[in-house]
Structure formats: structure tokens, C-alpha cells
Amino acid sequence: DQQVKQNSPSLSVQEGRISILNCDYTNSMFDYFLWYKKYPAEGPTFLISISSIKDKNEDGRFTVFLNKSAKHLSLHIVPSQPGDSAVYFCAASAADSWGKLQFGAGTQVVVTP
């Protein structure tokens, strides 16, 4: 089941630079999208979300952009910090199935000094 895809398994970025993580989805019923960060042996930690009525949501260093026509969203982290090194998951849900999140495979981000 590939309803949510993160095609980049890994991303390396220098400290202070921008990290851009991408996510594509196929189910047009999805109307809410979330990004989670996960360290090894820990649970996913919520970062930021966006509903389909918006095309951008910003929270501190994190900004999520949604392009509904392309069924694409991205997470921008500016500036990247060493503590941002983790796996980032994109997740999506439909209004009639709110708690049933569909996750992407994740992108491993490594922030180098």
C-alpha cells in the first residue's frame, strides 16, 4: 500500500542550511497531513501539520507546504541543527477516518557540522 510516499530515504545537510523533505500521496480523500520526527527506539514526535484548506503552515523553524493539485507536500527546516538528525515521517489522514494515519517510509536526515 503506497498511498504515501517519501522517495528520498536519506538526506544530508550542513548545519545552518535548509533541509527540504518531500512527500507525495495518491489518495485524493486525504485532507490532513502531519510530519513526525523519530529517533531510534522512540515513538514518533509530532512536528507540524497542515489541513487541505491551507497551502502553508509555519511553526518556528518548520514550514510545511501543500500542493493539492500535485498531491505533494514538503517540510522545510531552517536553519538545520545537529539535533534535527532523525527520521522524518510524513503521514496523512482522511476526514472520515481521522485516526487512521497512513505513513510514508521516512527520510533519514543527517545534519553535519
Add this chain to the structure above:
Amino acid sequence: EPEVTQTPSHQVTQMGQEVILRCVPISNHLYFYWYRQILGQKVEFLVSFYNNEISEKSEIFDDQFSVERPDGSNFTLKIRSTKLEDSAMYFCASSESDKVSGNTIYFGEGSWLTVV
């Protein structure tokens, strides 16, 4: 910051044995979930629970699985007769409501289940 807590953090069990994974959701949350992640695979939805009944379940959540809220604070996942393929990290999660806007789902640290 309020958090979802899970016990045990790691459990090893023999195939065919029953396992109960326990969770304490965030106190004012009303919706509860179990997810799992098999090593190397995606995080997968298992079940959602509200008002003492299952709201939705995935095809993974067959008759071997059950959930319960035995008291006002705990939320449990029971696997009646474990199989090797049940080995995974199981995440409990909770949310304040089912409203999409402004809501989110918070996850616990996970319970790592190894079936031998």
C-alpha cells in the same frame, strides 16, 4: 508536557503465548490508537478506539488482537496467541478529539515485542 506512556518497553515471548501491552494515554484525550512498525517497514495503523468501542480497525487487526480500556486511565492491546510475524514495535497513541483541524495524534515511546 503531557505524554503517552507505554509498558513494557521490551517484551520477549514464546510463540503461542498471550501478550498484553499497556498504555496510559494523555489524560484529557478521548481517542486512542495502536500502531505498529515491523523492523524495516512503515508504521502501520492497527485500531482506533473511542467511547469504549472500536471505531476502526485495519486488516491486520484480526481475531487474535483485542483492545480494552479496563479503567479510567489504561488502554491495553492483547495478542492472544503470538506468532513470529507479530514481532514489532507497538505504538500507543491518543488524540483529544476526532476533529481534523488543529488536532494531532501523540505517540508513546513504543513497546518492542519479540516473539521467539
